[in-house]
Each structure stands twice: as C-alpha cells, then as structure tokens.
Amino acid sequence: MKQLVVRRAVLGMALGLGLGGGSGGMPQALAQTAAPKGPAVDARAVAVGYGELVHASYGDVLASALDMQKAIAVLIATPSQTAMDAARKAWLDAREFYGQTEAYRFYAGPIDNDEGPEGQLNAWPMDxxxxxxxxxxxxxxxxxxxxxxxxxxxxxxxxxxxxxENITTGWHAIEFLLWGQDLSDTGPGNRSFEDYMDGKRPHADRRRQYLQVVTELLLDDLNGLVKAWTPGPKSYRNKFDAGGMESVRKIIVGLGSLSRGELAGERMEVPLNSQDQEDEHSCFSDNTHRDMVTNALGIQNVWLGRYKRRDGSLLKVAGVADLVTARNAALATRTSEQIAKTVAATEAIQAPFDREIIGGADAPGRKRIQAAVDSATEQSKLLVQAANAIGITKLTLVQP
Structure with missing residues (x-):
C-alpha cells in the first residue's frame, strides 16, 4: 500500500538549510499573497482555525459519501446504465473533497495514527x-x-x-467495483451494470453485497474522522487547539510531506519512471489527474486558511501564511505564489493520466507532469524555510 509505505519511511530533515525558491511569475488570480488583513495571528489562532477547516472538510466528504451511498443503493436495487453512471458520478464528486483532506496526514493524527483508518480508506495500488x-x-x-x-x-x-496490494476496502475498492479494470488506452474501465444482475454474471448477489458493505465501512471511517475533529472535551480537536506551536509544526509536516513525499514522489515521479498504469492513483476511473489537483488544493487551503465548502460558501480562518507573514512577509508571499503555481501545474495535467506518463522526456504529457513535480518539490523547500522563520527548528518530513 503506497501511502502507508511512505508514512513509515519518514526521514529527518533539519531546518535552516538555506533552500531557495521563486514565484515563477504567476498570474495575479493564482498568486495569492499572504498579507493579513487585521491583527497579527498567533500559533493558537492558526491551530484553532486549522481545526475548523479540517472539521468542515471532513464533514463535506462525509456528506458527499452519503450521496454516493444513496446512488450505489439504487444501482444495487435496480441495476441499469443510468444507475451505474449516477453511482460513478457520485464517487467522482466525493473524491473532489476527499483529495483535499490529504493535507491532514503524516503527523500521526486521527487519519493515520496507529489506530487511524487511512489504510482502509485510500490504500493503493490495488490487486x-x-x-x-x-x-x-x-x-x-x-x-x-x-x-x-x-x-x-x-x-x-x-x-x-x-x-x-491485497486491498479489500476503501475508495479504490469501490472504484473498481464501479468501473472494473481499465483496459482502454483512451478512457476508464467499463464494467457492465449487468455484473449486478442475477442471471447475467455469476455471483451478482455477492457483488451487490460486497459493494454495499464496503461502502458502509467507508462511511464508518469517515464518521470517525468527523467525530475526532468535532469540538469536545475528549476529542482530538480539543488537544490540537491547545497545542500552540507544536500543532503548527504538525500542520507544516503535513503540508511538506504531502508536497514532496506523496504528491511529487509517490503519485507523480513513480509513474513517470515506471510508465506503468498500475502505478497511477485512481486507475480504474481515470480520475488520477483530479487527485493531483485536489491534493495541491488541500495544501493551498491549509496554507492560506481558506476552504470552499460543498455548498459554495468560503470558510476563512487564520492560516500558516498569516503567521509566517509576521516574521518574513517576503517569504510568505513567495511560498503562496509557489503553492499557487503547483495548483496551476497540476491543473495542466491532462486525462487520462496513464497516457500522460508515456513517451520520452520531451513528450508533452511527461513534461506537464514533471513541471508539477518540480513545483511541488520547490514548495516543500519553501515550507521548510517558512517553518524556520516562525521558530520551528526541527521538522520530520516524509521523503519519496
């Protein structure tokens, strides 16, 4: 399971290494700066704001997954192409929100501590x-x-x-049950809805049962994450809010580790090197290009303290950028611009991802992915500098 392999292989990275970075001349709409409006924030305000953002985004994932469960229930009850298409769309819609939450990983929080459900939720690649x-x-x-x-x-x-790779649960098990193997060079898998009809495919009843149960399990895990980040005297959220600069350190560990070890490394460099469809993240649905974008957006959300909710409203909280601005405004601006550049670079990756990785070094798709790798790598260096600027002298980041 790629993500757990990465998480277990953390390497120490000392701060204050003089790692440089540039803005790359981003368009004004993307190069959002970190200039605060109002009083300077402190570490507690950033920790509390982060908790609000995490709780809201996991809540949106849960709500969208409940919609997916309803669509899957229709498919199970009355299999048809219309029902299959609706279930697939609901899965894709829910992934848009889940991908943004991966910025909350890598510091042994509720998602991926020893008891955390990350391995059940998002393990890949899958046999x-x-x-x-x-x-x-x-x-x-x-x-x-x-x-x-x-x-x-x-x-x-x-x-x-x-x-x-013996994965039985989570997003990608559901994905496989909805799309089937991807045997096409130009599109996703194309599992027939008749796989869920008695008399059309052997064990259709068991396939329906498996899809129902694995979806229920995913919802159980998401409910647990929402509960952990719900304010309360015994919740993880309560301890995190009171953690001050240690909580901020954890936040930056999550951002830096996702930037370099997971997004740039496991999710883009590995398939670039192997040119193997099996190494892409959402290989059955051909949604991998969106996985890259939502991961990049998740980093930007936390850095700026902004999150566009499922209902279209904008949640604005104290972000890490606000804290860094008070110590080194130029560095904060440079980091904001680099993070925006990564979002833009991931948005430039075209679908299907498994065709973007094919070819020589000069192949257009490979160049697009490499640009995203380079940008995410650069932003991880700037995040290290940002941590140093606010007094965090030791940091452990996941490396590829």
Missing amino acids: ESYVDYVEGKPDAGFVNDPKFKITKENLVKQNERGGE
Whole structure:
C-alpha cells in the first residue's frame, strides 16, 4: 500500500538549510499573497482555525459519501446504465473533497495514527483480482468465493493480508467495483451494470453485497474522522487547539510531506519512471489527474486558511501564511505564489493520466507532469524555510 509505505519511511530533515525558491511569475488570480488583513495571528489562532477547516472538510466528504451511498443503493436495487453512471458520478464528486483532506496526514493524527483508518480508506495500488474477476481470471476474488463471508469485519481482516496490494476496502475498492479494470488506452474501465444482475454474471448477489458493505465501512471511517475533529472535551480537536506551536509544526509536516513525499514522489515521479498504469492513483476511473489537483488544493487551503465548502460558501480562518507573514512577509508571499503555481501545474495535467506518463522526456504529457513535480518539490523547500522563520527548528518530513 503506497501511502502507508511512505508514512513509515519518514526521514529527518533539519531546518535552516538555506533552500531557495521563486514565484515563477504567476498570474495575479493564482498568486495569492499572504498579507493579513487585521491583527497579527498567533500559533493558537492558526491551530484553532486549522481545526475548523479540517472539521468542515471532513464533514463535506462525509456528506458527499452519503450521496454516493444513496446512488450505489439504487444501482444495487435496480441495476441499469443510468444507475451505474449516477453511482460513478457520485464517487467522482466525493473524491473532489476527499483529495483535499490529504493535507491532514503524516503527523500521526486521527487519519493515520496507529489506530487511524487511512489504510482502509485510500490504500493503493490495488490487486483487482483479490476482490473480483479480471481478464483471464473469471473466478478470481472474494466476490466469487462463496466460502468467504462478506462482512465489515472480514473485509478489514483481509485488507493487505499477504501483501500491500491485497486491498479489500476503501475508495479504490469501490472504484473498481464501479468501473472494473481499465483496459482502454483512451478512457476508464467499463464494467457492465449487468455484473449486478442475477442471471447475467455469476455471483451478482455477492457483488451487490460486497459493494454495499464496503461502502458502509467507508462511511464508518469517515464518521470517525468527523467525530475526532468535532469540538469536545475528549476529542482530538480539543488537544490540537491547545497545542500552540507544536500543532503548527504538525500542520507544516503535513503540508511538506504531502508536497514532496506523496504528491511529487509517490503519485507523480513513480509513474513517470515506471510508465506503468498500475502505478497511477485512481486507475480504474481515470480520475488520477483530479487527485493531483485536489491534493495541491488541500495544501493551498491549509496554507492560506481558506476552504470552499460543498455548498459554495468560503470558510476563512487564520492560516500558516498569516503567521509566517509576521516574521518574513517576503517569504510568505513567495511560498503562496509557489503553492499557487503547483495548483496551476497540476491543473495542466491532462486525462487520462496513464497516457500522460508515456513517451520520452520531451513528450508533452511527461513534461506537464514533471513541471508539477518540480513545483511541488520547490514548495516543500519553501515550507521548510517558512517553518524556520516562525521558530520551528526541527521538522520530520516524509521523503519519496
């Protein structure tokens, strides 16, 4: 499982290394500066604001996942192409919000501490045959094994059992059950809705059950994250709010680690080097290009203290940029511009991602991805400098 491999392989990075960075001449609309409007903020204000942002965004993920569950229930009850298309769209819509929450990882918070659900939610890459049939293996997977009882407990127990690609749960298991294998060079997988119809495909009843149960499990995990970040005397949120500069350190660990180790490294450099479809993040739906954008947006959200909610409203809180501005306004502005440049670079990546990675170094798609890698790498260096500017002298970032 790529993400857990990265998380376990953290390396120390000392601050104050003199790592440079530039703005790259971003358009005004994207190069949002960090100039605060009003009194300077302190570390507690940033920690409290971050908690508000995290709670709101996990709430939006949960709400969109509930919509997905409703669409999946229709598919299960009355399989049709219309129902399949609606379930797929609901999955894609929910991923737009989940991708932005990955900026909350990498510091042993509720998502990925020893008890955290990250490995059940977003593990990848996935051996599809562990769950259901694939080309040349019509009887593969737990779906086609009547001896296997499909329950939440059993799916959790089998997740990653015997290998990190043996994934039974989470977004990508649901994705595979909705799209099937991606056997096309120009588009996503094209699983037939008839896979869920008795008499059309063997074990359709078990496939329906598996899809229902794995979706329920995903919602359980999301509910747990919302609860952890809900204000309350015993919640993780309460401790984080009171954490001061230590909480800010954790915030920057999340931003820097996602920037370099995960986004630039695992999600873009690895498939660039391998040119293998199996190394792309959302390979069944061909949604990988959007995964890159939402990860980049998540970093920008936290840095600026801004988040566009599911209902279209804008949540504005104290951001890390505000804190850095008080110590080094030029560095804060430079970092804001670099982060905006990364968002723009990821938005330039075209779908399908598995075709962008093919070719020589001068292939247009590979150059677009490399530009995003370079920008995310540069912003991680600036985030290190930003931490140093506010007095954080030691930082541990996930490296690729």
